[in-house]
Amino acid sequence: MEFLLLGLGNVFTITNLFFLLLGTIIGIVMGALPGVGPALTIALLLPFTFGMPPEVTLILLGSAFSGSVFGGSIVAILLNTPGTAGNAATTFDGHELAKQGKAGQALGLAAASSAIGGIISILVLSFFAPPLARMSVHFGPAEQFMLGLLGLSVVALAADNNFIKGWISAGMGLLVSMIGLDLISGQERFTFGITYLTDGISFIPTMVGLFAISQVIILALSGGTISSGGNVKGGFLKGAVTALKYRITLLRSSIIGVLFGTVPALGVYAASFFAYLTEKRASKEPDKFGKGAPQGVVAPEAANNAVVGGSLVPTLALGIPGSSTAAVLLGGLMIAGIAPGYRLFTEQADMVGTFFVAMLIAQLAFFILGGLLARPLSKIVVIPNELLVPGIMLLGVAGAFTMRNSMADVIVCLIFGVVGYLFIKTKYPIVCFILGFILGPIIEKGFQRAILMSDGSYSIFVTRPGSLVLFLLVVVMFIIGTTNLLRSQRKNKNTTLDM
């Protein structure tokens, strides 16, 4: 607690507040650009921090990190194009709200949820970092495998009534994720001798293709404007107040975000999808998800910003980056003089406090900035689709290219754009494909490494306490998922007969 008070004193100077605002603005703008994302944002800012006082460096990087995660939700809601991978799940209901003329409200939901998710995660980081970090160390390959399976158990829910198509989609995602070098043996799989494919199919171009380019095709065909009513109803504040009504959703999703962030390699996209689908499972009206349900924005946005704090737990307490962004940030923190480790919170309390307080205030800063930008940005949804289509094409292609400066990534993006459109037209749920694609490496790598560790014995999955608990959870989730599905199918049949 003391280090937070020390940090408060450091942050509240005119210069530091200016850099906090600057970092937040840069973060929002960069986050809103598809393909850029928080890791690249921080990497681009690092050279500017050389020669800056350490506290200014921390404030700039911390605020940019938080701002960039929120920035991604703006384009996800308005253009169905996730700015960062963590915002992909936001498109399902956020963009639906924009289509209904409630873009401002959706932005309010996203900003408030992001801010609350971020605040919760930083408070958790402040008070529970060392014990959480110790827990994450015990999280081995067997637990990662089980957690991956747990993620897959929500496919039935994500698929709505398209149970078979949902699993086909997820299976295709898993198969696509296996393209490239085998994670353990190093054998090339499904590469057809193409060098580019040995690295596997890159996540960002795939996402941009599945969401942005498929959206380009849909908008070109539909004509008119994104907002069906042609006008923009509902304000930012209304959305923010609505988000506050979903207290349980906010808390549950934030906890998911923190936990997923704490475990290295699980990633922000897995957290936001898992939070979205958990919320759908918990909802009394799951049918409203995907049609503009507020919880469909609240859950992924709270989770993706909560990952920020979660990923910093092993980063700061152990020096093990919880994500690629945390790895880049760790570099910046070390340049600023912060040495990660258990004693960080006592020996460098003022520096850590400055960083945490900067991140806390950044949540408020992007919320306020989001409010100021919401009205003008919402007008995008009333621009004729004929004009938006080339705009999204330019942004999407630039985003796919920017990640690795590779034209091959552009090809992947365009191919997955068409694939995404075909999936939508033929009613194969894209969300299931993405789940498979995200969880594939986690499941396979976890399984292979666990088997190596146990000298080929499968008992490792039930003899480790963490793995056993997760295994039982997986079984329960699969049973509940299948029972719910059968029940809803029976209900649908009865309704049809009654008609």
Added chain:
Amino acid sequence: MISKILNINGQLIFSFILLFLVISMVLMTGNYVGGAKLFPQIVGVAVGFLIVVDITRQILISRKMKKTTTNEAETKTINIKLIIILCALPIYYFLIKFLGYLLASAVVVLVVPFLLGMRNIKLVLITSTIIWLLVYLLFSVLLNVPFPKGVFG
């Protein structure tokens, strides 16, 4: 009803393409050894089985529907906009290779709205310029992304 039948046929074709892809992938795993082939084989066989079930289901549904629509004349309409946009995507890629990203993007933002039916030249010019400038300033100037420069680079 006709559109429904066409949709089901479209779905069938897509399902067969997926089945072909999955079978090819499963056959390819024969060359892999050890753990590298275990997962692709398990997933491939499971997905292949599900696709076959889905195809059977679709065929049964389409037969039922065809019985009820035998007297209706079936007409297929080709969506011009779909063809335009599906052609625009690869053309854009090759234009980037040839003209460079910035020049190709300028062509795309100006031409695509016209092809999609927008006739307000003033509006197209204004929005195209704004979009192009925004992408140029953010990606090229601010982020210094080394976009392809094409033959004029």
